[in-house]
Amino acid sequence: xxxxxxxxxxxxxxxxxxxxxxxxxxxxxxxxxxxxxxxxxxxxxxxxxxxxxxxxxxxxxxxxxxxxxxxxxxxxxxxxxxxxxxxxxxxxxxxxxxxxxxxxxxxxxxxxxxxxxxxxxxxxxxxxxxxxxxxxxxxxxxxxxxxxxxxxxxxxxxxxxxxxxxxxxxxxxxxxxxxxxxxxxxxxxxxxxxxxxxxxxxxxxxxxxxxxxxxxxxxxxxxxxxxxxxxxxxxxxxxxxxxxxxxxxxxxxxxxxxxxxxxxxxxxxxxxxxxxxxxxxxxxxxxxxxxxxxxxxxxxxxxxxxxxxxxxxxxxxx
Amino acid sequence: xxxxxxxxxxxxxxxxxxxxxxxxxxxxxxxxxxxxxxxxxxxxxxxxxxxxxxxxxxxxxxxxxxxxxxxxxxxxxxxxxxxxxxxxxxxxxxxxxxxxxxxxxxxxxxxxxxxxxxxxxxxxxxxxxxxxxxxxxxxxxxxxxxxxxxxxxxxxxxxxxxxxxxxxxxxxxxxxxxxxxxxxxxxxxxxxxxxxxxxxxxxxxxxxxxxxxxxxxxxxxxxxxxxxxxxxxxxxxxxxxxxxxxxxxxxxxxxxxxxxxxxxxxxxxxxxxxxxxxxxxxxxxxxxxxxxxxxxxxxxxxxxxxxxxxxxxxxxxx
Numbered sequence: 001x002x003x004x005x006x007x008x009x010x011x012x013x014x015x016x017x018x019x020x021x022x023x024x025x026x027x028x029x030x031x032x033x034x035x036x037x038x039x040x041x042x043x044x045x046x047x048x049x050x051x052x053x054x055x056x057x058x059x060x061x062x063x064x065x066x067x068x069x070x071x072x073x074x075x076x077x078x079x080x081x082x083x084x085x086x087x088x089x090x091x092x093x094x095x096x097x098x099x100x101x102x103x104x105x106x107x108x109x110x111x112x113x114x115x116x117x118x119x120x121x122x123x124x125x126x127x128x129x130x131x132x133x134x135x136x137x138x139x140x141x142x143x144x145x146x147x148x149x150x151x152x153x154x155x156x157x158x159x160x161x162x163x164x165x166x167x168x169x170x171x172x173x174x175x176x177x178x179x180x181x182x183x184x185x186x187x188x189x190x191x192x193x194x195x196x197x198x199x200x201x202x203x204x205x206x207x208x209x210x211x212x213x214x215x216x217x218x219x220x221x222x223x224x225x226x227x228x229x230x231x232x233x234x235x236x237x238x239x240x241x242x243x244x245x246x247x248x249x250x251x252x253x254x255x256x257x258x259x260x261x262x263x264x265x266x267x268x269x270x271x272x273x274x275x276x277x278x279x280x281x282x283x284x285x286x287x288x289x290x291x292x293x294x295x296x297x298x299x300x301x302x303x304x305x306x307x308x309x310x311x312x313x314x315x316x317x318x
Numbered sequence: 319x320x321x322x323x324x325x326x327x328x329x330x331x332x333x334x335x336x337x338x339x340x341x342x343x344x345x346x347x348x349x350x351x352x353x354x355x356x357x358x359x360x361x362x363x364x365x366x367x368x369x370x371x372x373x374x375x376x377x378x379x380x381x382x383x384x385x386x387x388x389x390x391x392x393x394x395x396x397x398x399x400x401x402x403x404x405x406x407x408x409x410x411x412x413x414x415x416x417x418x419x420x421x422x423x424x425x426x427x428x429x430x431x432x433x434x435x436x437x438x439x440x441x442x443x444x445x446x447x448x449x450x451x452x453x454x455x456x457x458x459x460x461x462x463x464x465x466x467x468x469x470x471x472x473x474x475x476x477x478x479x480x481x482x483x484x485x486x487x488x489x490x491x492x493x494x495x496x497x498x499x500x501x502x503x504x505x506x507x508x509x510x511x512x513x514x515x516x517x518x519x520x521x522x523x524x525x526x527x528x529x530x531x532x533x534x535x536x537x538x539x540x541x542x543x544x545x546x547x548x549x550x551x552x553x554x555x556x557x558x559x560x561x562x563x564x565x566x567x568x569x570x571x572x573x574x575x576x577x578x579x580x581x582x583x584x585x586x587x588x589x590x591x592x593x594x595x596x597x598x599x600x601x602x603x604x605x606x607x608x609x610x611x612x613x614x615x616x617x618x619x620x621x622x623x624x625x626x627x628x629x630x631x632x633x634x635x636x
Contacts, residue, residue: 022357023459023461026462026541027395027461027462027463027525027541028361028391028392028394028395028462028524028525028526029359029360029361029391029392029394029395029397029450030359030360030361031357031358031359031395031454031459031461032357032358032359032360033357033358034352034358036354039340039349039350039351040349040350040351040352040358040451041347041348041349041350042347042348042350042401042403042435042436042449042451043346043347043348043403043436044403044404044405044436044437044438044449045405045438046405046407046438046440046447047440048407048440048441048442048443048445049442072346073346073347074346074347076346076347077345077346077347077349079347083360085360085361085362085449086362087362087363087364087405087447087449089364089366089445089447117360118360118361118362118449119362120362120363120364120447122364122365122366122445123366124366124367124443124445125366125442125443125445127366127407127440127442127443127445127447129364129405129407129438129445129447131360131362131403131405131436131449132347133358133360133451136349141341141349143341143345143349144344144345144346145345206346207345207346208346223344223345
């Protein structure tokens, strides 16, 4: 059994100087350099065994997702990621598990220039809590409360894939040719950091819709004191998703399964083409799903008729 | 059953503008203002049910301690606390428990000017993870690696009280007149923030000794590449501690029980009087327990003879 200090060193400490880190892991706290003129952006997210992943989920996926959920919050603010701390509670210090967990975490961290600057490991039921820190030039963050009447509602990528992926993870894929891609969308989500940066100065508001559009959109509308109109038939769906389930089912997943880690953006019509061009350069589609008007709440329609989503998003104590 | 959003709002959100907070709880992430010329200081600590507290520990104490452990890390860096995020995993959203937990957390936060700027609540086994953020003027942080040969080794307050408090918490106090004070030292530790600030520019190195002096001092000696000489009979003990157990027992608690949340400082002899004067103004005693010399490791003596501590500090996977 390795002790805590060795455990952190072995799997999580990287040698060499890291950007913006004056003092990293190993003292009572880290010393970090926020760029001049920038605001610090901070968020926290926790994943808990059996609540957020299945018992047979790979350690690599857990490590990836624990960081990806936090990076997605920074993406939604238009922030540049910089540093993370990790609070890892696990029943036993098992080398093979930790190596894979750290590989999933550190590979995504490296891809986005994130340095792990603090860690705390504790014995107990598997719980992974990550705090992410990044920065934006002062006053440029994408907030939920910045939208205006007339702004278009836009989502990135495709919605519902993770819902289907979770079903395959639960029930097996029986050689379904689309299963691997959908499973990867669930197990290894890609936070939309580059899109968030591209949207600074173009979008008027943004949020992460990892709890599902049906539950998250009302929060953006409320924060901006506006009414959202959404044409549900416009929700972008992947060919793989449409191939594995009937429309009623895929619609439910697209609206409420969550875990897609796409962004919802409010964009003034005059800026939409520039943002779509930037998204194309990132190999990412942006889809207009509706607009914001004066009023409150969300009006969902399906092919012109009223529609009531059967799902209301993920409530952690529901 | 309240949902997550209501739960956070009801117990943890305080209205009114908070220092250095451009955007607090309620968006994807918080927007924070680090003072110009300052370095950000960040640390994380987790407390887990039955590992870090007894099943009958009060919710108020758990809330207090979860923040106090993190504040103690900032104190050890000489940092000014500013913001915290809280990742709270709990089996059920129980109003009475949450109210007391939040009271313990928020009262200590208010006492030290800390704003809670992010929260994540999850259903699962009770786990409380807090990340603390603060700041120091660039280059002034108290690190573990700054000590010089000839520096005096100094500890704040008294050592061992929390060890005795934990015993009373476990076994009951049977009307012992010293029990309440010792229990409070365990349940409601006071992080030495003011001392850390006073020690900037005077101490050459510092660390928190919450895992016990016997386990923590070797880390400071190693970081500064020096040898520590400690006269164990000089360890400061409270009258209450000495009243409740024989010397062998209190010595073990003072060296290794941990949870006292005092600071260990390395101080050049020319600066010791100024620092002691400042500590007196804070109603805090500083005790010289030894010194640092060239070499490596720690040499413990008791009344002039060699001594080997029976305890080696708290290993979270020991």
